[in-house]
Amino acid sequence: MSANGAEPRKHTISVLVENKFGVLSRVAGLFSARGYNIESLSVGETLDPSVSRMTIVVSGDEFVIEQVTKQLHKLIDVIKVNDLTDDSHVERELVLIRVNAEPQHRAEILRTADIFRARVVDVTPVSFVLETTGDEGKIEALIELLRPIGIQEVVRTGKIAISRGPKSRVKRAPEARRPRVSDDPRVVGFAD
Amino acid sequence: MLECLKREGVDIIFGLPGGAVLPIYDALYDFEGLRHILVRQEAAAGHAAEGYARATGKVGVCLVTSGPACTNLVTALQDAMMDSIPIVAFTGQVPTHLIGNDAFQEADNVGITRSATKHNFLVKDGKDLGPIIREAFHIAVTGRPGPVHVDLPKDILVKEAELIWPEKVVMRSYNPNYDGHPGQIKRAAKAMLRAKRPVLYVGGGVISSNANVELRELAELTQIPVTTTLMGMGAFPSEHPLSLEMLGMHGTYYANFAVHNSDVLVAVGARFDDRVTGRVDAFAPGAEIIHIDIDPSSISKNLKVDVPIVGDCRRVLRGLIDAVKQEKEEAGALEARRAWHAQIAEWKKAQPLRYEWSDDVIKPQYVIQEISNLTRGNAMIVTGVGQHQMWAAQYYKFTQPRAWFTSGGLGTMGYGLPTAMGVQAAHPGKQVINIDGDGSFQMNSQEMATCFAEHLPVKTVIINNAGHGMVRQWQRIIYKERYCAIDLPQIPDWVKLAEAYGCVGLRVTKPAEVVPAIEKMLSTPAPVILDVIVDKDECVFPMVPAGGANTDMILAPPSRETREKAEKSQTGF
Numbered sequence: 001m002s003a004n005g006a007e008p009r010k011h012t013i014s015v016l017v018e019n020k021f022g023v024l025s026r027v028a029g030l031f032s033a034r035g036y037n038i039e040s041l042s043v044g045e046t047l048d049p050s051v052s053r054m055t056i057v058v059s060g061d062e063f064v065i066e067q068v069t070k071q072l073h074k075l076i077d078v079i080k081v082n083d084l085t086d087d088s089h090v091e092r093e094l095v096l097i098r099v100n101a102e103p104q105h106r107a108e109i110l111r112t113a114d115i116f117r118a119r120v121v122d123v124t125p126v127s128f129v130l131e132t133t134g135d136e137g138k139i140e141a142l143i144e145l146l147r148p149i150g151i152q153e154v155v156r157t158g159k160i161a162i163s164r165g166p167k168s169r170v171k172r173a174p175e176a177r178r179p180r181v182s183d184d185p186r187v188v189g190f191a192d
Numbered sequence: 193m194l195e196c197l198k199r200e201g202v203d204i205i206f207g208l209p210g211g212a213v214l215p216i217y218d219a220l221y222d223f224e225g226l227r228h229i230l231v232r233q234e235a236a237a238g239h240a241a242e243g244y245a246r247a248t249g250k251v252g253v254c255l256v257t258s259g260p261a262c263t264n265l266v267t268a269l270q271d272a273m274m275d276s277i278p279i280v281a282f283t284g285q286v287p288t289h290l291i292g293n294d295a296f297q298e299a300d301n302v303g304i305t306r307s308a309t310k311h312n313f314l315v316k317d318g319k320d321l322g323p324i325i326r327e328a329f330h331i332a333v334t335g336r337p338g339p340v341h342v343d344l345p346k347d348i349l350v351k352e353a354e355l356i357w358p359e360k361v362v363m364r365s366y367n368p369n370y371d372g373h374p375g376q377i378k379r380a381a382k383a384m385l386r387a388k389r390p391v392l393y394v395g396g397g398v399i400s401s402n403a404n405v406e407l408r409e410l411a412e413l414t415q416i417p418v419t420t421t422l423m424g425m426g427a428f429p430s431e432h433p434l435s436l437e438m439l440g441m442h443g444t445y446y447a448n449f450a451v452h453n454s455d456v457l458v459a460v461g462a463r464f465d466d467r468v469t470g471r472v473d474a475f476a477p478g479a480e481i482i483h484i485d486i487d488p489s490s491i492s493k494n495l496k497v498d499v500p501i502v503g504d505c506r507r508v509l510r511g512l513i514d515a516v517k518q519e520k521e522e523a524g525a526l527e528a529r530r531a532w533h534a535q536i537a538e539w540k541k542a543q544p545l546r547y548e549w550s551d552d553v554i555k556p557q558y559v560i561q562e563i564s565n566l567t568r569g570n571a572m573i574v575t576g577v578g579q580h581q582m583w584a585a586q587y588y589k590f591t592q593p594r595a596w597f598t599s600g601g602l603g604t605m606g607y608g609l610p611t612a613m614g615v616q617a618a619h620p621g622k623q624v625i626n627i628d629g630d631g632s633f634q635m636n637s638q639e640m641a642t643c644f645a646e647h648l649p650v651k652t653v654i655i656n657n658a659g660h661g662m663v664r665q666w667q668r669i670i671y672k673e674r675y676c677a678i679d680l681p682q683i684p685d686w687v688k689l690a691e692a693y694g695c696v697g698l699r700v701t702k703p704a705e706v707v708p709a710i711e712k713m714l715s716t717p718a719p720v721i722l723d724v725i726v727d728k729d730e731c732v733f734p735m736v737p738a739g740g741a742n743t744d745m746i747l748a749p750p751s752r753e754t755r756e757k758a759e760k761s762q763t764g765f
Contacts, residue, residue, distance in 0.1 A: 018365055021314065026306060033307050063492075070489035076311040076331060079365040 008061045010039065012091060012161045015054040015072055016080040019045065023077045027054060030071055036064065040093075040158030051079065055160045088164040094133045094157040096121075097143065100150035101128045109149060116142045127152060193344070194223050195355060196325040202253050203227060204244060204617050206237040210257025211297060212284025215349035229617055229646050232638040234261045236610035238268020239636075241279040243614025245272075246597050247572065249402065251332050252277070252614060257284040259297035262343075263304060267604055269339045270308040274601025275423060276400060278337035280328050281305075287347040288316060301343045310338030315345065318353025330361040335368030336487040337400055368486065372503035372511055380458070380482045380499050381515035387456035387480075388528035389535075390416045393439065393468075396423030396600065397461015397485060403506035404428065404593045407460065410513050415529055417536055419447040421462050423600040426590040430569075436536070437545075440468040441736045442582040445543035448734070448742040450536055451476050459483045461505040464494040465601070466738075474741030484508045543734075543747065545586050553727040554703050556580060556655045559710075560587035563625060563653065566710050571623040572615050573597065576608035576632025578662040580655035582732040584627045606635025612650040613642055623714060626652040630680055631660045640693035643719040651713050651720045657728040658682055665731045669746065682725075690721035699723040 017023045024043060031038050039057040046053050058068055065083065072081045101109055101124075109128055113120060118132035132142060136159065143154060193216060197205070204227045209217045220228055231237045234256040241252030256265055262283040272279050286295040302314045311331050313324045321344075328340040384390055398407050404427050411418050411434050418428045419436040428435055439447035451457060457479040462468070469475040472495055482499040483491050491500040501508050547557045560583050563571070569591040575581040575598045590596060597615060599607040612626040633654055643650050657664075660678045667675050690697030696718050700709045706724070713720045734745040 021316070022302060022306070022312075025303070029307055067489065067493060074487070074489050076363075076366050 006061050006063075008059055008064070009085075010057055010059045011065050011068075011083055011085045012089070012159060013056045013058060013065075013069065013072070014082045014084050014161060014163075015056060015078060016046070016082075017052050017054060017075075018077040018079065019050050019052045020077055023052070023075075024054075026075050026077060027056075027072065030075065031058070031068075034067070034071060036060065036068055040156075042158040042160050044160070055158070057159050082163070084161050084163055089161050090164060091135045091159055091161045092133050093136065093139055093159045094131070095139050095142075096155045097130045097132075097146060098122075098152040098154075099128055099130065099146050100152060101126060105149050109146070112142070112145050118142065193321060193325070193349065194219050194226060196322055196357070197253065198225055199357065200325065200329045201250065204229060205253050205255050206231055206240040206244070206614065206617075207255035208232075208234055208237055208257070208261065210261055210284060212258035212286060212346045213255060213282075213344070213349070215346065216255065216282075216284075216344075227617075229613070229642065229648075231610065231613075231642050233636070234264035235268050235606070236613070236636055236639050236642070238265045238279065238281060239271070239604075239607055239610035240614035240617070241281070242268065242272050242275075242277045243574065243597055243611035244618045245278050245337075245614075246399075246611075247594055247615045247618040249400070249594065250278075251329050252279040253282070254279065255282045257297065258286055258301065259299045261297075262299055262301045266304060266308050267602075269305055269341060271599055271602040271604045271607065272339035273308055273310065275599065276337045276396060277339065278332040279339045280325075280332050281309075281339060281341045283341065283343050284349075285314070285343045285345040288345045289347070291345065302341070305341040308339070309341045310336075312341040312343065314343045315348050318348050318351050319356055321348065321353065322356040323358055326358055326361050327363065330363075331366065335366070336485075336490075369488075369502050370486070370504040370507055372484065372501040372508035374511070376499055376501045377508060377511045377515050378519075380484075380501060381512055381519050383456050383480055383482060383499065384414055384416065384458060384512070385516060385519055385521055386525055387416075387454075388525060389450075389454050389532045390414070390456040390458065390529070391436070391450050391454040391479075392416050392418045393421070393451060393457055393459045393462055394418055394424045394427050395421040395460065395462025397505045398424055398427040398509075399461075399593045401461065401486070401505040401507075402593070403461070403504075403509050406506055406509035406513065408432075410509055410516070413513060414516055415526075415533070416458070417450060417533070419443070419451060421465070421468055421600070422585055422598060424462065425585055425588075425598075426593045426596045429591050430589045431591075438585050440465075440742070441470065441738070442586065442732050442734065443468075443736075443742070444545060444586070445734055445745065445747065446536055446539035448736070448745060449539050451479075452741075452743050453535075454479045456480050456482065459485075459497075460509065461485060463487075463490045466494070469494065470736045470740055470742040470744075474743070547730070547733075550727065551703060554700065554706060554724055556583050556657070556724075556726040556730055557587050558703065559653065559655060559706055559724050559726065560584050560627065562707055562710055563627070564588045566707070566714060567623060567625070571595070571625045572612075572619065574608050574612040574615060574624065574626045575599075576626075576628040576635075577603045577605045578629040578632050578660065579657070579665065579730075579732050580627055580629040580632070580661075582662075583655070586732075605629075605632040608632060609636050609639045609643075609650065609652060612652070613639060613646070613648050616643075616648040616650050617646070624650050626650055628652055628654050629661060630654055630656040630658065630686075634680075637689070640690065640695050640719065640721070644694040649717055649719050651716075651722070653710075653713070653722045653724060654686055656682070656686070656723055656725050657730070658725075659728060661728070661730075662732070664728075665735075668731065669735070670737060686721050686723040690719075693719075695719040695721060697721050697723065699725070701725045 122129035245252035687697030
């Protein structure tokens with residue numbers, strides 16, 4: 001094995017899949033069957049409702065990553081596999097943190113949240129829930145700063161990523177194939 | 193649904209009915225143009241479909257009910273997966289409103305078969321049935337072939353639905369690549385002509401893409417010797433002067449030495465399986481490796497490849513032949529290759545396949561040789577898994593493709609008889625011989641009933657060594673003769689059992705009886721079991737201990753010295 005590429009590192013792989021029954025378990029099953037570890041996985045619809053995008057973070061050397069992408073491609077429901085790691089791309093993750101908020105710490109938490117552009121989305125006499133988005137480094141840093149104060153629970157969405165260039169763009173979906181949620185008369189209010 | 197199968201060109205279904213698929217069987221009652229073969233256990237339906245598919249190149253079809261039938265079928269699906277055999281398996285499922293309720297004979301069929309199939313479907317709406325069947329057959333037979341499973345809830349089968357039959361299958365997520373990259377083909381052709389010590393290493397891909405004619409033409413054109421994997425037997429005639437026969441764990445001395453010393457190794461439709469390579473870093477260490485495969489994920493999976501060519505073996509070989517004809521032979525290369533042939537001839541002379549003859553006990557290798565002689569290599573040979581399988585691969589002289597049926601990747605014991613039924617059903621006029629072991633045969637011997645009832649005159653030769661011979665061999669050579677759980681006392685009496693199933697039973701115990709018994713078996717128009725009592729201490733040689741280099745092969749029964757050698761290179765079973 002060559003010296004370069006033998007070092008395991010994290011890869012962000014963007015996968016377009018048919019939005020069909022069982023596709024998530026096919027992808028998850030592939031990783032477990034071949035002994036690869038998923039660090040995070042997130043799934044969402046694309047502009048075309050029949051296509052979903054999975055963003056998978058997996059760690060491995062070049063050899064493992066090559067197999068991962070080939071094996072993903074081999075799945076019948078997989079349309080496209082794109083390893084974003086070495087391309088120019090933007091990564092984001094959303095995190096919700098419930099942190100102890102005793103009176104002596106409340107100001108400090110709010111200051112820290114402000115610096116990180118995190119928002120307080122729930123308040124009780126003894127806790128705050130903070131919400132923020134960012135890349136992995138920012139989220140890790142925020143967690144580390146809050147840890148001494150006492151984190152009760154952290155919930156992360158897993159990473160999503162988008163390339164900066166024109167690569168891997170899905171065909172534009174036909175207009176109005178599906179009503180938007182905000183058009184639904186039963187939906188009363190929207191937070192954002 | 194039956195109409196869909198007929199439109200796909202299906203003529204035989206192997207199956208076993210049950211509650212969830214009764215609507216299909218009801219329709220089958222007066223449906224013209226489909227032969228249904230009733231098996232005795234569901235795995236046999238799967239294996240029979242495999243045999244049919246391998247014999248014809250068409251998709252094999254099996255149909256079983258829900259729950260336990262599907263779980264029984266899983267072994268056959270995984271077997272077809274490992275050996276890239278195109279089959280479509282239909283299973284019944286409880287009605288959609290009961291799915292997930294732990295209903296009677298319910299199992300999560302698609303969940304269970306997901307990793308054992310190339311793809312699977314759960315039909316949730318009657319109008320999807322046509323398109324799904326169309327896609328299932330398309331996926332099974334295109335690209336790298338494999339098993340596809342379709343799960344059919346009972347209510348879908350009962351409800352009337354309009355038949356939608358797309359003329360063409362278009363899938364944006366599945367478009368296998370058939371044509372090799374012309375630049376890569378040119379590079380490969382140059383490397384082959386430059387080579388001084390080239391070897392062609394040929395696998396099942398050549399059989400499934402029907403590329404044997406192209407392979408032979410290329411080998412003869414470039415004078416490159418050919419070794420085949422267990423799956424590739426028959427792709428190249430065993431007795432051709434360029435043939436090295438099988439390589440790998442139980443391959444010939446000359447095949448393994450030729451590969452080890454090669455400077456260019458051309459892998460065609462083979463996947464560098466661990467039973468072929470032995471220790472990977474000691475496999476063809478000095479060779480530039482060219483790999484032709486339809487499946488991109490096979491390339492550089494086990495071994496780093498220098499010239500990858502993704503495409504259909506037949507088309508790529510055709511391209512290679514054209515490219516080789518255009519390129520000029522490099523000066524001196526042909527000269528060097530003559531020396532290479534001389535070297536191989538020397539290895540062949542020094543270490544041919546051999547065994548010690550005995551007048552008293554039957555040597556299993558002798559039985560295979562006589563079957564080969566008496567059928568002139570023209571029979572359809574099916575095997576179980578174990579020592580007899582390796583002896584069959586070593587000593588049967590193959591003349592044609594699609595005449596050798598064995599469980600290569602998964603190593604499924606009990607594969608022999610049901611697969612032979614599928615082959616016989618596909619080719620009613622041909623001589624189909626199942627060479628089996630007493631251990632392996634017992635795993636599916638109930639199918640003798642199917643052979644009898646469906647008029648499938650399969651001939652079974654049981655190489656009977658009263659035990660699990662391959663396990664015994666490993667325990668003898670590697671586990672210091674600590675024999676454990678390998679003895680099978682001589683029961684059942686195979687002759688009596690054959691007769692109980694309405695078949696013909698024969699037994700031989702002396703070498704002189706072997707030829708007359710085989711002749712009698714071949715001339716009997718009914719299913720026959722020929723029980724051959726063989727030397728139980730016979731081992732399969734050459735043998736490369738698992739994890740050893742192919743050049744570390746053991747050629748003779750173990751002495752203390754060879755056992756020590758085996759211990760050193762052994763890294764696991």
